[in-house]
Amino acid sequence: MTADPVTLCFFLRDSGPGQEVLLGHKRTGFGRGKVVGVGGHVEPGETVLAATCREVLEEVNVTVAPEDLLPAGTVDFVFPARPEWNMFCTVFLTRRWLGEPSESDEITPAWHPADQLPTALMWADAEHWLPALLSGRRTDVTVVLAADNENVASVRYADWPADVPSSSFPNAAVRGGE
Numbered sequence: 001m002t003a004d005p006v007t008l009c010f011f012l013r014d015s016g017p018g019q020e021v022l023l024g025h026k027r028t029g030f031g032r033g034k035v036v037g038v039g040g041h042v043e044p045g046e047t048v049l050a051a052t053c054r055e056v057l058e059e060v061n062v063t064v065a066p067e068d069l070l071p072a073g074t075v076d077f078v079f080p081a082r083p084e085w086n087m088f089c090t091v092f093l094t095r096r097w098l099g100e101p102s103e104s105d106e107i108t109p110a111w112h113p114a115d116q117l118p119t120a121l122m123w124a125d126a127e128h129w130l131p132a133l134l135s136g137r138r139t140d141v142t143v144v145l146a147a148d149n150e151n152v153a154s155v156r157y158a159d160w161p162a163d164v165p166s167s168s169f170p171n172a173a174v175r176g177g178e
Helices: 048-060 126-134
Strands: 004-015 018-026 038-041 070-078 087-094 107-113 139-145 152-159
Touching (some): 018 038, 048 107, 070 126, 087 126, 126 152
Antiparallel strands (some): 004 018
């Protein structure tokens, strides 16, 4: 079974003592009740960049330009007990957008200190990869979930070569449904 292509975008801003990240309380659908990143499915024929921009607008009512998305890595979510839930996620960071993030039918956004993520309210895998990507590590991660589809069975990392600029991110042009 092929993993569904999805995207996540983490908004970053400087704040007094440090950096903040925009997360959202998921109001509907997959992950309802959890604190999540902004993002969603890549539609057939859509690039991950276009999908990220579309999902950001739909979920938090702001506009982000493709050139303002910094490739951070990928996360391959593997659910052995529910393979239909498998997802291949392209992760972006951004520091530039137009508008003020606001609530939608799907997400209630809120800023959090990047060094104090609300991991108890997030998917269990987030603590294994999100702090690293937010702090600048560029890596491809494989997360295998346990049989309960909540806890993490294993995590593997494949860091990007240091001499590869993030602008040459290999998955930026991948189209959904391929």
